[in-house]
Amino acid sequence: MSDDPRLGLTVTHRRYVPYAAAHYGGDLVDGAYALGMFGDVATEVAIVLDGDEGLLAGYTEVRFLGPIRAGDVLEATAEVVRIGRRSRELRCTARVVARAQPERGPSAAGVLDPPQTVVEATATLVVPGPAGTP
Template sequence: MKVVHQRYVAHSEAHYGGNLVDGAFGLKLFGDAGTHLAISIDGHESLFAGYASVEFLAPVRGGDVVEAEARLASKGTRSRTVDFELRIICRALDDTGRAEVLAEPIVATRARGTAVVPRGRDDGTV
């Protein structure tokens, strides 16, 4: 099972030279997608325990359009291992609003994390 969220990255999100957005921006999107996945699977938002790995592979810039995917990798009694991927699907060409849809998405960030369903919520009921 997986969920995908798409989002425009406002120029105001850029904090660094070259119109770069910090890596925490993608991790926040992973949190949103992971919560959506948990609700879809367990009927509960779950609690995020932490990341086992995070890889920053390409820069995200203000004006880009990204998609954050959360995919269930494994399911324990109460724990859920989730693989995340942030892809750039439209790239800003400059700061005038010009952009292009990419023929192939650029993978910007990959991560793996663990979410936990609170005790009493692991049967899928709310």
């Protein structure tokens, strides 16, 4: 199956992290924010590959590598790394591509070059089988 043209399909979403999402001191946002974005990109993967929203069945690994803060621009990417009969394994990555810089002023922000990887996960997506199969 290594020549399956669906392998390597990548979907990316970007979202501004609002200050209302801050949950901890220092305008920190909980890691579940990135997991919610992973669910969104996984849904789009299922739609593109299978014409169905599918179901994100679980994660086999989640690593929190850095902070997500209110005022960040967060990019979530899912890449298809394995195709099963009804399952798809996704490599998910969340990166901060821009960040607020309050020390420069109340509305100051800057692009991070390179972006900072803050969450990585391996996800399993399940889609319905062909019509008439269990």
